[in-house]
Amino acid sequence: MNKGxxxxxxxxxxxxxxxxxGLMERLVNQGERIGFFxxxxxxxxxxxxxxxxxxxxxxxxxAVRVSHGCDMDTARALVHHGAGDExxxxxxxxxxxxxxxxxxxxxxxTDFRHSHSVLEFDFNTEVANNLDCGIVPVLSGLGxxxxxxxxxxxxxxxxxxxxxGETLALVINRAGGALEALGRQVRTARxxxxxxxxxxxxxxxxxxxxxxxxxxxxxxWIYAREDGEGQEVADYKxxxxxxxxxxxxxxxxxxxxxxxxxxxxxxxxxxxxxxxTYPHVxxxxxxxxxxxxxxxxxxxxxxxxxxxxxxxxxxxxxxxARTVTEVEGRLAPxxxxxxxxxxxxxxxxxxxxxxxxxLATRGIRRITPLMFEFELIQRAKADRRHIVLPEARDERVLxxxxxxxxxxxxxxxxxxPVEAVREHIARLGLRLDAARIVDPLEAPERQAYAETYYxxxxxxxxxxxxxxxxxxxxxxxxxxxxxxxQADGMVSGAxxxxxxxIRPAFEIIKTTPGTRIVSSVFFMCLADRVLVYGDCAVNxxxxxxxxxxxxxxxxxxxxxFGVEPRxxxxxxxxxxxxxxxDVDKVREATRIARARRPDxxxxxxxxxxxxxxxxxxxxxxxxxxxxGRATVFIFPDLNTGNxxxxxxxxxxxxVAIGPVLQGLNxxxxxxxxxxxxxxxxxxxxxxxxxxxxxxxxx
Numbered sequence: 001m002n003k004g005x006x007x008x009x010x011x012x013x014x015x016x017x018x019x020x021x022g023l024m025e026r027l028v029n030q031g032e033r034i035g036f037f038x039x040x041x042x043x044x045x046x047x048x049x050x051x052x053x054x055x056x057x058x059x060x061x062x063a064v065r066v067s068h069g070c071d072m073d074t075a076r077a078l079v080h081h082g083a084g085d086e087x088x089x090x091x092x093x094x095x096x097x098x099x100x101x102x103x104x105x106x107x108x109x110t111d112f113r114h115s116h117s118v119l120e121f122d123f124n125t126e127v128a129n130n131l132d133c134g135i136v137p138v139l140s141g142l143g144x145x146x147x148x149x150x151x152x153x154x155x156x157x158x159x160x161x162x163x164x165g166e167t168l169a170l171v172i173n174r175a176g177g178a179l180e181a182l183g184r185q186v187r188t189a190r191x192x193x194x195x196x197x198x199x200x201x202x203x204x205x206x207x208x209x210x211x212x213x214x215x216x217x218x219x220x221w222i223y224a225r226e227d228g229e230g231q232e233v234a235d236y237k238x239x240x241x242x243x244x245x246x247x248x249x250x251x252x253x254x255x256x257x258x259x260x261x262x263x264x265x266x267x268x269x270x271x272x273x274x275x276x277t278y279p280h281v282x283x284x285x286x287x288x289x290x291x292x293x294x295x296x297x298x299x300x301x302x303x304x305x306x307x308x309x310x311x312x313x314x315x316x317x318x319x320x321a322r323t324v325t326e327v328e329g330r331l332a333p334x335x336x337x338x339x340x341x342x343x344x345x346x347x348x349x350x351x352x353x354x355x356x357x358x359l360a361t362r363g364i365r366r367i368t369p370l371m372f373e374f375e376l377i378q379r380a381k382a383d384r385r386h387i388v389l390p391e392a393r394d395e396r397v398l399x400x401x402x403x404x405x406x407x408x409x410x411x412x413x414x415x416x417p418v419e420a421v422r423e424h425i426a427r428l429g430l431r432l433d434a435a436r437i438v439d440p441l442e443a444p445e446r447q448a449y450a451e452t453y454y455x456x457x458x459x460x461x462x463x464x465x466x467x468x469x470x471x472x473x474x475x476x477x478x479x480x481x482x483x484x485x486q487a488d489g490m491v492s493g494a495x496x497x498x499x500x501x502i503r504p505a506f507e508i509i510k511t512t513p514g515t516r517i518v519s520s521v522f523f524m525c526l527a528d529r530v531l532v533y534g535d536c537a538v539n540x541x542x543x544x545x546x547x548x549x550x551x552x553x554x555x556x557x558x559x560x561f562g563v564e565p566r567x568x569x570x571x572x573x574x575x576x577x578x579x580x581x582d583v584d585k586v587r588e589a590t591r592i593a594r595a596r597r598p599d600x601x602x603x604x605x606x607x608x609x610x611x612x613x614x615x616x617x618x619x620x621x622x623x624x625x626x627x628g629r630a631t632v633f634i635f636p637d638l639n640t641g642n643x644x645x646x647x648x649x650x651x652x653x654x655v656a657i658g659p660v661l662q663g664l665n666x667x668x669x670x671x672x673x674x675x676x677x678x679x680x681x682x683x684x685x686x687x688x689x690x691x692x693x694x695x696x697x698x
Contacts, residue, residue, distance in 0.1 A: 004133030022346025260290030569604025
């Protein structure tokens with residue numbers, strides 16, 4: 001279920017807190033279990049003002065859980081060390097834990113306090129995409145001309161479209177002037193845009209309160225009025241003139257800043273606040289560490305009604321005034337007037353029903369590369385399996401092994417000369433104490449493995465000595481560990497050829513019942529989805545029967561890893577438009593696959609553009625359940641498949657995970673010799689998940 005709403009400010013001062021509060025009020029009143037999430041917060045997380053507002057207002061009486069992904073210091077350190085993906089994965093992990101307990105999650109993006117606005121908006125878009133959240137960008141219209149706001153709104157929508165952000169609505173907040181005219185111009189500029197809501201500026205919300213100023217300045221209370229902390233401060237006045245001239249400068253709800261020994265200003269301000277002929281003052285702030293003389297204090301205390309809030313600070317008048325200007329007004333649970341004003345404004349200008357309906361009718365679930373990789377790790381960890389890695393002399397394999405063990409993804413056996421492997425681990429400074437290291441030449445299991453291999457292959461002319469020699473090879477030894485159930489799967493290929501990796505599996509493990517051919521797929525992780533390509537690594541020129549088998553196996557692999565299979569049998573023509581040996585093979589393969597698995601959505605022959613592009617599909621195959629929405633792509637031969645996956649990988653910036661072998665009795669997977677540490681980690685996780693579908697003793 002697409003349950004997340006991500007509120008992202010499109011720049012500093014957007015006022016997104018108002019939008020967050022209004023949406024949370026609506027969600028809570030629907031009676032659902034609601035989560036509130038912030039991807040990055042300042043340290044300590046408990047002090048985050050927006051999280052505190054939600055926690056205090058709703059957490060005590062409603063089923064509202066508040067969580068965060070990472071604190072700002074940790075986030076900066078990860079980005080500084082080039083671990084931006086790790087930051088996203090940490091955020092994703094915390095979000096998923098919260099989402100598992102809630103029916104809806106409302107996310108509030110970062111606050112534009114520590115980076116460039118464009119970069120931060122890009123970061124929030126990336127986070128929202130990886131959380132599979134619909135985005136509600138909030139744009140400030142404060143102090144902007146109508147044309148500037150329209151241009152900024154169009155730029156925000158175009159930016160989200162370029163980054164594959166799914167925009168639920170656009171909010172222009174803090175707008176002045178004719179709101180309807182502004183809305184019309186934005187809709188005219190982007191007639192295909194999402195719902196638009198224009199919210200006016202509410203001056204009260206931007207005003208700091210006396211209480212916020214007192215906290216920011218660490219001021220002492222000289223006189224406190226019962227409701228004084230919640231009094232908004234619209235402006236401040238530094239009293240440097242004599243009293244008669246100063247009184248002419250008083251404005252409504254202003255804070256008067258003056259040295260504490262200016263008895264004339266203190267008494268004059270108190271008198272002006274009581275007089276009908278002068279504006280009402282928000283409070284007095286006395287600087288310099290000075291307080292009114294005892295006689296003046298006695299006079300103040302003798303006034304019948306409670307006096308103005310009076311604060312004192314140690315700093316001089318200039319520094320005090322400068323600090324006051326930096327205090328920002330916030331929505332806080334202690335200030336019900338602000339909350340009421342915010343909610344009233346939101347409810348008058350934002351159609352939450354339309355927004356939530358758009359959320360409920362979102363399309364197919366987004367799967368980004370980081371989401372896919374994150375889910376691989378989480379699923380592998382949920383039921384840990386034992387994987388053997390035959391290439392323990394390869395640095396990439398050892399580094400991947402450390403990551404897998406530190407994250408407790410799998411149990412590992414490394415194959416190679418024990419002392420040489422240990423020395424290599426020590427030189428790299430890795431922690432691999434939890435890994436078992438086995439030398440096939442010295443292993444006590446070697447003789448039993450050789451006898452098994454002799455039994456399996458003696459009809460091919462294998463002698464006992466040849467079988468014993470074969471078990472000295474790490475690929476054969478590792479495969480036999482899997483065959484005997486002493487490991488649940490094997491991953492190799494970083495230093496060996498594909499043939500070296502998979503030949504022992506063909507000879508020893510063999511295929512699952514009902515499967516005619518071992519084949520492979522690549523998981524192609526695009527910006528907003530994961531596609532499955534098969535077969536791009538094993539079978540050079542499958543016939544129609546084999547192609548049908550590859551399609552069915554690929555569908556099962558896709559489903560196993562959370563990709564809903566809609567299978568496109570690819571060819572150079574679509575539907576009935578083409579003839580020839582190659583297209584006829586695909587047509588026959590489609591017929592066979594449908595007959596064997598009528599429950600699957602399979603279509604072909606079909607060209608790639610008709611399979612992936614909805615507009616092309618409407619022209620070429622308008623009645624197809626697969627055309628334009630395909631997730632599993634079956635290529636007619638290895639030449640086409642291998643070249644296509646590499647073209648997409650390099651040209652579209654896709655992450656290609658694989659090849660993942662399918663059709664074997666037990667999982668063995670191959671690596672590219674150009675693989676990265678991340679590739680190895682992902683392939684081991686995939687292998688563990690494949691093993692989870694089979695009991696350890698099967």
